[in-house]
Amino acid sequence: MKVSEIIYEIKKHFDVLSIDEKNEKYAQIEINEKDLRNVLLHCKHNMNFIHLSAISSVDYIKDNKFSLVYNLFSYKESILLGIKILINREKAEIATINDIYHPAIFFERDIHEMLGINFIGNNHLEKFILDEWDGPPPMRKDFDTLEYVNDTFDWYEYDPEWAKKLGIKKEDLAGEEMEIL
Amino acid sequence: MVILNGLIYLLVSFVTGLILMGISLKVTARVQKRIGPPIMQPWFDILKLFSKKTNISHGYMMDISVLMLLGGTLLSLFFLPNPYFAHTIYAADIIVLLYLLLFPSLGMAMGVGEAANPNGSIGISRALTMLAGYDFTITIVAVGLAIAANGITYFPAIVSSQAGGFIHWNILHYPLFAIAGFIALLGMLGEKPFEVMVAPHEIATGPMTEFGGKYLGMLFVQHAFALFIEVGIFVNLFLGGGNIYSFIAKIIGVFILLNFVNIVFARFKTEEAVAFFWKYPIILAMLQLIWVVIR
Amino acid sequence: MSNKKIVDQKAAWNHVYRRLNKRSLWMLHYCTGCGAVELPPTMTSRWDMSRFGVAPMVTPRQADILLITGYLAKKSLKRVILTYEQMQSPKWVVGFGSCTINGGMYWDSYSTIKQLSEYIPVDIYIAGCMPQPEAIIHGFNVLLDKINNGTANAWKDYYINYKKYRENQVKVLGEFVTNTDIEKEARYYGVVK
Numbered sequence: 001m002k003v004s005e006i007i008y009e010i011k012k013h014f015d016v017l018s019i020d021e022k023n024e025k026y027a028q029i030e031i032n033e034k035d036l037r038n039v040l041l042h043c044k045h046n047m048n049f050i051h052l053s054a055i056s057s058v059d060y061i062k063d064n065k066f067s068l069v070y071n072l073f074s075y076k077e078s079i080l081l082g083i084k085i086l087i088n089r090e091k092a093e094i095a096t097i098n099d100i101y102h103p104a105i106f107f108e109r110d111i112h113e114m115l116g117i118n119f120i121g122n123n124h125l126e127k128f129i130l131d132e133w134d135g136p137p138p139m140r141k142d143f144d145t146l147e148y149v150n151d152t153f154d155w156y157e158y159d160p161e162w163a164k165k166l167g168i169k170k171e172d173l174a175g176e177e178m179e180i181l
Numbered sequence: 182m183v184i185l186n187g188l189i190y191l192l193v194s195f196v197t198g199l200i201l202m203g204i205s206l207k208v209t210a211r212v213q214k215r216i217g218p219p220i221m222q223p224w225f226d227i228l229k230l231f232s233k234k235t236n237i238s239h240g241y242m243m244d245i246s247v248l249m250l251l252g253g254t255l256l257s258l259f260f261l262p263n264p265y266f267a268h269t270i271y272a273a274d275i276i277v278l279l280y281l282l283l284f285p286s287l288g289m290a291m292g293v294g295e296a297a298n299p300n301g302s303i304g305i306s307r308a309l310t311m312l313a314g315y316d317f318t319i320t321i322v323a324v325g326l327a328i329a330a331n332g333i334t335y336f337p338a339i340v341s342s343q344a345g346g347f348i349h350w351n352i353l354h355y356p357l358f359a360i361a362g363f364i365a366l367l368g369m370l371g372e373k374p375f376e377v378m379v380a381p382h383e384i385a386t387g388p389m390t391e392f393g394g395k396y397l398g399m400l401f402v403q404h405a406f407a408l409f410i411e412v413g414i415f416v417n418l419f420l421g422g423g424n425i426y427s428f429i430a431k432i433i434g435v436f437i438l439l440n441f442v443n444i445v446f447a448r449f450k451t452e453e454a455v456a457f458f459w460k461y462p463i464i465l466a467m468l469q470l471i472w473v474v475i476r
Numbered sequence: 477m478s479n480k481k482i483v484d485q486k487a488a489w490n491h492v493y494r495r496l497n498k499r500s501l502w503m504l505h506y507c508t509g510c511g512a513v514e515l516p517p518t519m520t521s522r523w524d525m526s527r528f529g530v531a532p533m534v535t536p537r538q539a540d541i542l543l544i545t546g547y548l549a550k551k552s553l554k555r556v557i558l559t560y561e562q563m564q565s566p567k568w569v570v571g572f573g574s575c576t577i578n579g580g581m582y583w584d585s586y587s588t589i590k591q592l593s594e595y596i597p598v599d600i601y602i603a604g605c606m607p608q609p610e611a612i613i614h615g616f617n618v619l620l621d622k623i624n625n626g627t628a629n630a631w632k633d634y635y636i637n638y639k640k641y642r643e644n645q646v647k648v649l650g651e652f653v654t655n656t657d658i659e660k661e662a663r664y665y666g667v668v669k
Binding site for chain 2: 493496497499500520521522524526527528529531533534535537538540564565566661664665
């Protein structure tokens, strides 16, 4: 089956808001948040999308929303399908899907640590990568990393006479470095 | 006079062992088309290890284990027939010498058990498992050669039965024993393909993981003596001993051959190594043994 | 008169120790960051490092040099500190690449450290991103000269200024527990009264 046929199948039963066909084997569709569980169950049991590749997420701060894309893969036709939903940024919560696809536990743990989205029903939301971190979720767009770095760490003082102190002569360097001396 | 002779013998065997370790580094480097470390590099390693300011020990068993290692090796040094020490203990025979060579492994097992590092325990259990392979082979070879030399296991008798030139050497009369003995020698020294007990990048140097500083220096010294003894056993059994110059020359020659095998091969797993010993070298040794007994 | 003779003997022994120490150095093969990809070419046939006596070794109990190759995340920093305290003195630390000097390519990242010498004492830095194998061998030769002169004593600095290092470590990592008794070792080496 081709990608357009699969999207046609889904459109027969559910409400698809937008379609983005990137090439023959990969497409991304956008649906409503309340239809998410039904679409995933339909894809898994009726259309052979048994493998969850990844869950990815982007912070749209101007629209005040988070987007979550569930990437499903089918071994029979080797087609990758991305199912995208938009959720509210102020109160970021959604039900977990780890009873449909078990590996979703790890992806949701990662997204919870980096972006702060709460997945209701997932009991394994401990810290994963950032062991000694106690600030806000770092991948949000309102977290200024440069300001954090300037507050926490010190820098070496720049010494304009560094070349003279090391005894480097003009003949040893080549090209633009000669301007420094 | 006896004491002076003994000290000269200790000095000669230690220096030969160090030169052998340096030669193995240099030969490996030249085969891989690079300049290796200088030949006296193991000497600098030992001196650096002895000059470390702290030594971390995990208890009394670990201190005693180093003494047992070195003591067992030094004791078996004086049971080996050689042209340097005129008062070799003649009342003992080759079976006693092969038995005394088990003491270093057991001593290290005690020390590793005290240190309680899982890498060390895995390494030492592999080493003691591989003993079930090469020890049988070398014992069959030694007993077969003793039967061939008038039926007593008296080591100098085996050596003197090969006197009188190149034609009388055992390697020409009993070649299958020589092949089995060579493969067993690879296992005794821990050269590839039987290197799984050290296995540097898998279990972090195996049983030597928690030994550092002066303890590791003692292990290097013991390795130098052990090289001399074990290659010396092979030279005595098959190549006829020799006078004070040809003994060292033969040891260096056999060791360079061992090194060529070491450079080319990969490692066997433990089960594969024991299975290999029970298939090919022991069958060759048995065939040769039947031929000796019938004659 | 007799006091002077004892001091001269000790200095002579130290001179001999240093000359022998520099002929055989073992580096810990702990690849902390992306700079470790330049170590295999340095160790193999083309730019042979073993002719200087430098060989790779796999456990911290037996190694002399700790090589920090590249950036250090906060998570690795804790493990590196625990490894450094398990090594036996005398020991040397070499900082590899620009990330140990002033942050390097990851200077504006929230989770890597910027200056290595605030947390453990460093003897020598090798600049580059990544340094070429010729630069690595030149760096090791400079370290060998420093050991020969007796000026590579940064490991003593750890005991003398331990309060400052511990303060910096706790500020970044929070309270954590080490199993080594630093005060007892400092008194054993005679560095601190």
